[in-house]
Amino acid sequence: MLHSCPHIKIDRVLKGGSFGRRTMVSGNFDVDVSVFVISFDGQLLDWERDWHDEHLVLGMLRTVALWLSANSHSQVVVVEQGTHYKNVINVRIQNVDMDLKLVPQMGTAVLSKPGPKQAPQDRAYAQQQALMRPVLEEPEAHDADPTREAALSEALAAAVKPVNDRVKVVCRMVKAWYKLDLATILPTAGVPSVALEMLVLAAHQEVLRRGRPKWAELSAAVLLESLRLLDEAVTHGSLVVLDAGRKWGYRRETAERFRHVWGSDPVKILHPIDPTCNLARVSPSRSCGRRVDFNLTGWYGH
Numbered sequence: 001m002l003h004s005c006p007h008i009k010i011d012r013v014l015k016g017g018s019f020g021r022r023t024m025v026s027g028n029f030d031v032d033v034s035v036f037v038i039s040f041d042g043q044l045l046d047w048e049r050d051w052h053d054e055h056l057v058l059g060m061l062r063t064v065a066l067w068l069s070a071n072s073h074s075q076v077v078v079v080e081q082g083t084h085y086k087n088v089i090n091v092r093i094q095n096v097d098m099d100l101k102l103v104p105q106m107g108t109a110v111l112s113k114p115g116p117k118q119a120p121q122d123r124a125y126a127q128q129q130a131l132m133r134p135v136l137e138e139p140e141a142h143d144a145d146p147t148r149e150a151a152l153s154e155a156l157a158a159a160v161k162p163v164n165d166r167v168k169v170v171c172r173m174v175k176a177w178y179k180l181d182l183a184t185i186l187p188t189a190g191v192p193s194v195a196l197e198m199l200v201l202a203a204h205q206e207v208l209r210r211g212r213p214k215w216a217e218l219s220a221a222v223l224l225e226s227l228r229l230l231d232e233a234v235t236h237g238s239l240v241v242l243d244a245g246r247k248w249g250y251r252r253e254t255a256e257r258f259r260h261v262w263g264s265d266p267v268k269i270l271h272p273i274d275p276t277c278n279l280a281r282v283s284p285s286r287s288c289g290r291r292v293d294f295n296l297t298g299w300y301g302h
Helices: 017-021 054-071 123-137 146-151 153-160 165-185 193-209 215-236 252-256 294-301
Strands: 008-016 031-040 075-081 086-093 096-104
Touching: 008 153, 017 153, 031 054, 031 146, 031 153, 054 075, 054 086, 054 096, 096 146, 123 146, 123 153, 165 193, 165 215, 193 215
Parallel strands: 031 096
Antiparallel strands: 008 031, 075 086, 086 096
16 A cells, blocks of 8 residues: 555565564564655655654654555554654554554665566665665774664564574564563563564574584473573673574674674673664663663563
């Protein structure tokens, strides 16, 4: 439907978040949708000038929300403090909440449709390269950027896609433990579920580094390692880094070059595509104004 909106020209729409990565907790999730926008009211949107102009972005959100409200039967509202990102359009369809996040479609990632003898072009990789190459080339010149993080949602989904389903079961288990159990005890903790998810995936890599467990024991081994990593991260401030592979990610030594961004954060669980982004950071731009408290979560995990 958004493709027919006269106010924005979009390249594609992606179901992201835990739903898109197949790590959601059944009955306790919303659907995050990334809308890759090229232009607004006929104006090509520039990465530096426009996407970091909050007044312009919020105006675009409100314009699109009004159009959606007038052209659909869904409940539509602009939410300036969303569950994960600031400034989203919340659409409620059949009792399911969808958070629409308008994100930049980078110029070098606007690719033509392949011909009959051409392989499909990898938009996620082109987007990741356009956004991350300057960051990785000059670590000292870059800081965390929620807009960049949101624009990397497709790359994150692609990096997580090959993960074994038994490991994704553990992701859902740990998130359910927090959402359905701890969150009732610690309603103000506000721990981002994506941080717990990346911690579990990092735990899986640690398990494999020590030798491959039997297939039937994999989930249990990853769960125990996840709780150990959580305790290390919360109690000792240990850095948690998921290696997303050569195509998508970066090495731990590369992550260390961004310590000026997150080094003073008490808990450090890095985004596997963007090493400036600490998913566990206590920040209005990341936690949408909520208090993020890993300490009690770590204590219960221990």
